Amino acid sequence: MGRTVSVPVSVRRLVPDFRGLPPPFWVLFTGTLVNRVGGFVLVFLAIYLTEVRGLSAAQAGTVISAYGLGGIGGGPFGGALSDRIGRRPTLAASLIGGGASMFVFGLMTRTPAIVAAAAVTGLLYEMYRPVVSATIADIVPSDDRPRAYSLIYWAVNLGASIAPILGGLLAARSYVALFAADGATTALYGMIVWLALPETAPSARLTTPGGRSAVRTIVHDRAFVAVCLLNFAFSIVFFQSFIGLPIDVRAQGISAAGFGALIATNGLLIVLLQPLAGELIRARSRPLTLAAAALLLGVGFGMNAWVGSIAGYVVTVTIWTLGEILFAAASSSLVADLAPAQLRGAYQGAFALAFTAAFAAAPAAGGYVIAHAGARGLWIGCLVVGVAVAAGFTTLSRHARFTTVGGAGMAARDQDR
Secondary structure (H helix, E strand, C coil): CCCCCCCCHHHHCCCCCCCCCCHHHHHHHHHHHHHHHCCCHHHHHHHHHHHHCCCCHHHHHHHHHHHHHHHHHHHHHHHHHHHHHCHHHHHHHHHHHHHHHHHHHCCCCCHHHHHHHHHHHHHHHHHHHHHHHHHHHHHCCHHHHHHHHHHHHHHHHHHHHHHHHHHHHHHHHCHHHHHHHHHHHHHHHHHHHHHHCCCCCCCCCCCCHHHCCHHHHHHHCHHHHHHHHHHHHHHHHHHHHCCHHHHHHHHCCCCHHHHHHHHHHHHHHHHHHHHHHHHHCCCCCHHHHHHHHHHHHHHHHHHHHHCCCHHHHHHHHHHHHHHHHHHHHHHHHHHHHHCCHHHHHHHHHHHHHHHHHHHHHHHHHHHHHHHHHHHHHHHHHHHHHHHHHHHHHHHHHCCHHHCCCHHHHHHHHHHHC
16 A cells, blocks of 8 residues: 655645635636636737727827726726625626627727727726635635635736737737627636626625725725735836836837847746745735735836846846735735625725726826936835835734734644644
8 A cells, every 4th residue: 555645835835736726716717817818909909099090199098098997996896896796797797798898899980989988898897806806705715815816816927928929810810800809708708607606705694894884994994905005006116017117128228029028027937936826825924925025026126227138137027026926926815814704895896996096107107207317216216115015014914903814823823733
């Protein structure tokens, strides 16, 4: 008879673990991967608007901003709605409706109609994200949530690494087909949810703490509000990868192809390392993990002030990508730990609002700093913000609210043994 070999915990944490997660999680994972593989339009949207529809750069910017504004409202609305009517109908409606809206978006020819279609599509496309996070919180125990959220983030990035290639092939043939395929994969995710995902939301009979509304509960939850503000600051730095980094890289004489290779490094690292993150931080304090993530992000972007070669940028991208990986694994897990069961959707929606608001604010903030203080000033500012966010999460880790949830509580239980 063979012997059972015991694998040390330290070794297990270096190996992706796909076991033990409930079947509904894999429904979400599969749907997310399908949806992101088909996420073609945003990659080529600016090109489509200017070259196919003949819009000016300013008009194209207005359309993209309209999409972003719709997305800002979509997260909180979708999360709150899922607490009221359930996760399954909210997901199915937003995804199937979003797929139809994307198809219509591609048929619009007049600028006002294009702007309106962009706003509606942004709203519907962003509604589902906090609902997925809330559903995971419903079905996955706290100790396993970092692993679950890491795998979802992995699916997002794995799909996103494939989408531009497929999208380029489609765009070369027909932009109508590009919009149709994007909408079809989103609607397919909605149908997968409707057919295979059970309802997971807690009973509607549960009441909010103190009988308050969801908004009042969130506003009075100072610890959670602090987490959202820190998320906003973290994301402002992170989104400099879309505005400050390409401007600085090109100013250093590095080609567009070289910048593409840098961003590919980010995606490759996430595909390789993200599945490991959940198990690695499983028993660790969520706030301290987020502090480490913020420090890595700040240092990674801050180092750009002193590099000017492609090799140097590869090092900095690697450092801040490690911060991104840790943040993705721990942030939604922390929100799920903090949220009352009956308000998980609303809490995840409020957290998503901080992220999308940063997405809207970061380009203007980065452009302003570069114009007035130069790229070096921007990167030093990123370092300062990253250190400040790390200090903020470290301070929160000492708060009584954070010593009994998630990884912190598990670590304490392990020490008691």
